[in-house]
Each structure stands twice: as structure tokens, then as C-alpha cells.
Amino acid sequence: MLNMGGKVNILEHELVPRHEIVPPEEAHKILKELGVEPWQLPWISLNDPVVRAIGARPGDIVRIYRKSPTAGTFIAYRYVVPEVTKKS
Amino acid sequence: MSDAESKLEEILSNVRPYLTPQLYDELSEKLRDAIKKHKLTLEDAEKIAWEAVERYRKALVEPGEAVGTITAQSLGEPSTQMTLRVFHYAGVREYNITLGLPRLIEIVDARKRPETPITEIYLSEDIKRNPEKAVELARRIELTLVENVAREINIRLGMGIVEVELDPEMLSNKGVTVEQVVEALEKLEIGSVEISGENPYKVIITLSDEYLDPSKTVKVRTMISQAYIKGIKGIKKTIIQRRGDEYVIIAEGSNLEEVMRVPGVDWRRVYTNDVHEIELVLGIEAARSAIIKEIYNVLSDQGLDVDIRHIMLLADMMTWTGHVRQIGRMGIAGEKPSVLAKATFETTIQKLVEGAVMGEEDPMVGVTENIILGQLPPVGTGVVKIFMNLLATRPKEGEGG
Numbered sequence: 001m002l003n004m005g006g007k008v009n010i011l012e013h014e015l016v017p018r019h020e021i022v023p024p025e026e027a028h029k030i031l032k033e034l035g036v037e038p039w040q041l042p043w044i045s046l047n048d049p050v051v052r053a054i055g056a057r058p059g060d061i062v063r064i065y066r067k068s069p070t071a072g073t074f075i076a077y078r079y080v081v082p083e084v085t086k087k088s
Numbered sequence: 089m090s091d092a093e094s095k096l097e098e099i100l101s102n103v104r105p106y107l108t109p110q111l112y113d114e115l116s117e118k119l120r121d122a123i124k125k126h127k128l129t130l131e132d133a134e135k136i137a138w139e140a141v142e143r144y145r146k147a148l149v150e151p152g153e154a155v156g157t158i159t160a161q162s163l164g165e166p167s168t169q170m171t172l173r174v175f176h177y178a179g180v181r182e183y184n185i186t187l188g189l190p191r192l193i194e195i196v197d198a199r200k201r202p203e204t205p206i207t208e209i210y211l212s213e214d215i216k217r218n219p220e221k222a223v224e225l226a227r228r229i230e231l232t233l234v235e236n237v238a239r240e241i242n243i244r245l246g247m248g249i250v251e252v253e254l255d256p257e258m259l260s261n262k263g264v265t266v267e268q269v270v271e272a273l274e275k276l277e278i279g280s281v282e283i284s285g286e287n288p289y290k291v292i293i294t295l296s297d298e299y300l301d302p303s304k305t306v307k308v309r310t311m312i313s314q315a316y317i318k319g320i321k322g323i324k325k326t327i328i329q330r331r332g333d334e335y336v337i338i339a340e341g342s343n344l345e346e347v348m349r350v351p352g353v354d355w356r357r358v359y360t361n362d363v364h365e366i367e368l369v370l371g372i373e374a375a376r377s378a379i380i381k382e383i384y385n386v387l388s389d390q391g392l393d394v395d396i397r398h399i400m401l402l403a404d405m406m407t408w409t410g411h412v413r414q415i416g417r418m419g420i421a422g423e424k425p426s427v428l429a430k431a432t433f434e435t436t437i438q439k440l441v442e443g444a445v446m447g448e449e450d451p452m453v454g455v456t457e458n459i460i461l462g463q464l465p466p467v468g469t470g471v472v473k474i475f476m477n478l479l480a481t482r483p484k485e486g487e488g489g
Contacts, residue, residue, distance in 0.1 A: 008348050008355050015359070015366065015374035045410035050371035064373055069396055072110025078372075081410060 011053055018065040019050050022077070027061045030077065044078035051080055058082045092130060096123070099134045106141045115140050152471040154455065156405075159398040166392040167192055192386050195363065195379060198406065198414035202362055205342035207323065210357040211335060219328065222335040225352050226326040227263040229339060231319035234272060234312055237264055241312055248300055250293040250312060251284075259289075264317055266291070272317045278308060320346045344369045363412055372407050379403040379412070426450050428457035 010016055022030065031038060038061065044051055046058055056062055060080045068074040100116050107115065115137060122128040128136075149155060170189050186194060186203045194202055209229065215221035235241075240253040254269060266283060270291060273281045278299050284290035299308055322343035329336050339347075342362045348355035348369075360366060361382060367375035380396070380403045387394050405420055406412055413419035421433040427443035427450050442448075452458060458465040 010370050012356055013370055013374065014357050015377050016370050017373050017377075019373070042404070042408050043410040044372055048371045048410065049369060050373065066373070066377075068400070070400075071108050074108075078410070 009053075010049055016050060017067060019054055019056075020063050021054060021056050022061045022063050030061070034077075038079045039081075041077050041079040043081045046080060046082045056080045092123075095130050096120070096133060099130070099137055103137045103141050107144055111140070111144060152466075152468045154467045155401060157455070157467075159401045162394055162398045163402065166387065166390075166394055170390050170392065188386065188390060192383065195382050195386070196402070196406075196415040198364070198412045198419065200364055205322075205340070205360065205362045205365075207339040207342045207344070207347060208357075208359045209337040209339060209347060210354040211337070212352055212354045215352055216334040216354070219335055221352070222328050222337060224263070225350070226328055226337045226339075228318065229320050229323050229337065229347065229350060229353075230262070230326045231321060231323050231341075232262050232264060232317045234269060234315040234317065237262055237269065237317070238313070241309060243305055243309060245300065245302060245305065248295050250279075250295060250308065252291040252293065252312065253287075254289045254291065256289055268317055272315045273312065276311055276315055278311065320350070323347070367412050372410055372412070375412050376403045376407045379406060424454065424456075426452070426454050426457045428460050429454050432456050432460070 011019075027038075034041075038059070041061065044056075044062055046052075046056075051062070054062075058080050062078045062080060064076045064078060066074045066076050096119065100112075100119070103115070104112055119128070119133050119136065123130075123133060167189060170192070184204050185206060190203070210216070211222060211225065215225070234252065237254055237258045238252050239255040239258075240251070242251040242253075244251065252269070252273070254266060259266070259269075266289065270281050270283065273291065273293060279293050279295040281291060281293050284292050293312070295308070320343050322341045323339045325340040327338045329338050342360040342365055344358060344360050344362070344365050347353060348358050359378075361378075363375055363378050363382065366378045380399050383399045383402065384394075384396060387399075402415075406415065413423075415421065417434045422430060424430055427439060427448050431439040431443070443450075450457060452461070452463070453466065455465040455467055464470045
């Protein structure tokens with residue numbers, strides 16, 4: 001079998017869109033453009049498997065290239081936060 | 089020609105910042121096509137490009153539009169229609185699956201485990217068109233315990249032995265050999281295991297002294313019946329289905345992490361209907377896609393046509409904090425900053441008492457609380473505030489008062 005011992009990389013899973021860390025200078029520009037404070041962006045937990053895989057740190061902003069049925073590719077941002085919210 | 093080409097490039101690059109990448113690609117492709125086929129002039133092409141921008145901007149949601157309320161209505165109304173029909177549809181084909189309103193409630197309540205977890209296991213390129221290989225893989229994944237292949241388990245304390253009679257039919261059905269059962273029973277380390285001389289499908293365990301205690305009989309029986317032979321924990325039953333030109337394993341139960349590691353499984357496409365598990369293994373963005381997919385499937389199965397953007401907004405709200413949270417009192421509705429808004433949902437008195445005891449203040453910035461008090465809610469034109477510049481109303485110098 002071909003896949004024998006093949007490593008599983010969750011970043012390549014069909015459901016996981018492309019995530020990338022936005023460099024700080026660019027992040028400032030984006031926040032200004034959107035007119036928001038970082039915490040007003042949607043959050044992503046530090047323990048999120050994708051965050052761990054790309055090595056983002058708390059305070060980073062992650063750019064997500066979502067596949068959207070209405071807009072093709074849609075760029076969304078999430079703010080990396082440490083585990084503060086209780087798990088629901 | 090290259091001159092016209094560069095002019096077109098310029099026109100397109102002018103409108104680019106106003107459009108989404110997908111719209112831009114479509115526009116530039118169609119314009120080039122029209123110029124070639126229908127001799128469209130560049131002036132007209134420019135007009136069309138700007139018209140596209142104009143139309144796109146008109147289709148955008150305006151500031152102050154109450155999208156949340158519209159979403160709630162658009163999802164709420166069809167789901168009331170659903171209740172009447174749902175129970176006739178439950179239980180499709182070989183496996184049971186929660187559908188309709190119960191499933192919708194399950195998703196928006198963000199339950200830890202769905203009532204009927206189902207995993208869709210796609211196979212890797214080399215074996216996906218081979219039904220025999222698919223069956224073999226399905227057998228390897230399916231959790232098989234001794235009780236699944238045993239007809240009878242008799243404990244004969246007087247003789248200090250346990251007789252496990254196996255069912256030949258079940259053995260071949262699950263693809264298990266008697267030797268594998270023996271191996272599984274040996275791992276329990278409760279005595280020596282051998283195949284009976286008179287019946288090849290009978291396994292005899294001679295218990296060691298410490299397990300001869302009559303008070304342990306029940307424990308020994310459970311240990312034997314639950315002895316693990318093969319498979320993945322949590323995957324109970326598998327069915328092979330044909331989808332297009334490939335075979336797919338549909339498994340009852342769900343264990344995403346383990347299933348993805350099985351060789352021969354196309355782990356890039358493994359899917360489960362357990363949103364919580366997807367969040368744990370693949371992250372919040374995958375969970376968001378899963379919520380959208382699941383809700384959309386529930387609604388379209390019932391023949392209800394709800395715009396996907398409503399579902400997307402719902403999924404965005406549910407995944408806002410980085411974890412999947414439910415819509416209800418313990419989630420989104422319960423985390424609103426306003427006491428009055430919380431009180432409108434489910435436990436009115438409790439929330440009002442809580443607010444009073446804690447001395448909470450209500451900033452009155454939300455929609456609900458303003459409607460309760462009969463004030464203008466911050467929706468539509470209500471989002472704009474007007475202040476009067478009092479200095480400007482003063483009579484200017486020289487003018488009479």
C-alpha cells in the first residue's frame with residue numbers, strides 16, 4: 001500500500017483552509033483599514049491544532065483563505081488568543 | 089494589438105481594488121472574450137467594467153443592516169415547517185442517522201457527541217476502485233471484540249475452565265481467525281488458552297488460581313467478552329458504499345484521529361459529522377466549514393432552500409471565540425453584555441435576579457434591550473448618531489440676537 005507510514009498533515013485536509021501568520025507591520029495596516037482593535041477580530045485558540053502546526057504565538061493575527069461558495073476565496077482574519085474562554 | 093492589450097490591462101487594474109478576486113477573474117476573462125468575438129470597443133469595455141463595480145457595490149450589505157435578525161428569521165421559519173415531516177424520513181437504508189429538526193438542534197446546541205456519529209472514510213488512490221480491498225480495510229477498521237464473534241461463553245468453575253464457543257459465520261463475516269481470538273484472550277493473562285481438541289471453534293481457557301474465586305466470575309466474563317481483537321475504538325459498524333467510480337466506507341461511530349492514521353485511508357478527505365471532534369483534530373476553521381456543511385445538508389435534505397450566507401453567519405457566530413459554542417443560553421445568547429437581552433431568552437427571572445444581585449449595568453447598545461424600552465434600536469439609520477454643534481447656533485458677531 002502506498003500510504004503505509006505516510007505522515008498525516010492536518011494542514012492538507014480538505015476541510016482546513018490555508019492559514020498564514022500576518023507579519024506585524026502588515027497587521028497594523030490591516031487593522032487600521034478595518035477600523036478595529038485586534039480583540040474585535042474573531043479569535044483562534046492557542047491550542048488550536050492549526051495554530052500549533054503553523055507556530056503562531058498569542059497576539060499574532062492569522063490570515064485565512066476560506067473557500068466560499070458565494071465569493072470564491074474569502075480572506076478572513078483571526079486573532080490568536082491564549083486559552084481564556086472556558087470550553088463550551 | 090499590444091497597445092489595445094495594455095489599455096485593457098489598465099482598465100482592469102483600475103477596477104481591481106473594488107472587486108473580489110473571483111469576480112475580477114470572471115470579468116477580465118469575459119471582457120477579453122467579448123473583445124475577441126464581438127469586437128467590443130475599449131470604451132465600452134471600460135463602461136462595462138465600472139458597471140460591474142457599481143452592481144457589486146449595490147449587492148453588498150449596507151451598514152446597519154440587521155443581518156442577525158434576518159438570519160434568525162430565515163433559518164427559524166423553515167425549521168418550523170420541518171417538524172411535521174421529519175419523522176417519516178428518519179432511518180435511511182442500513183444505518184440510522186439523525187436528520188431534520190433533531191439534528192439541527194444538535195448542531196446549534198453544539199452537543200459534545202452527536203446522537204448518531206457517522207464517519208465517511210475515503211480510500212487512497214490505489215485501492216479506491218477495488219471493492220475487495222475496501223472490504224478488507226473496512227474489516228480492519230471495524231472494532232471487533234470477542235463478544236462479536238462468540239456464540240457462548242461458559243464458565244465452569246468446578247473444572248476451573250472457561251469455554252468460549254465461536255460462531256464460524258461471524259468469524260468469516262468479520263474476517264477473524266480462531267488464532268487471532270486465542271491471541272486476544274492470551275493478552276488478558278488470566279490463564280492458559282488453547283483450542284479444544286474436539287471442536288475447532290471452541291476455545292478453552294484454563295484459569296489461573298487467582299481468577300478461580302467465585303466472586304470474580306462476573307468480572308472474568310466481562311473481561312473475556314470485551315477482549316479486543318482488532319479495529320479502532322469507537323467505530324462500531326461499517327458499510328461499503330459506491331460513490332461515482334469509487335468505494336467509500338461509511339462507519340457508525342467516529343474516531344477521526346485514529347482513522348486518519350490508518351494506511352490506505354485518504355486522510356485528506358475523511359469526514360465525520362461530529363463537529364466537536366473536527367474542532368479538536370482539525371481546528372476551528374474546519375469546524376466552521378463542518379457546521380455550514382451539516383446545517384446546509386439538513387435543510388436541503390428536507391427540500392428547504394435557505395441561502396447559504398445565513399448559515400455562514402450562524403457558523404461565524406458559533407466559532408467566534410475560537411471554540412464552538414452553542415447558540416442558546418449557555419453560549420451566544422448567554423454571553424451578551426446586556427442584562428435585558430439575556431432576560432429575553434429562556435430564563436427571564438433568573439437572569440434579572442442575577443443582574444440585580446451582581447449590580448450589573450446595562451449600556452443599552454444592543455438591539456433587543458432598546459426594543460424592550462421602546463427606544464430606537466441601533467439598526468439601519470439608527471446606527472448613526474447626530475450631535476448638534478451648539479457653537480454653530482450662536483448668533484455671529486454683528487448679527488442681532
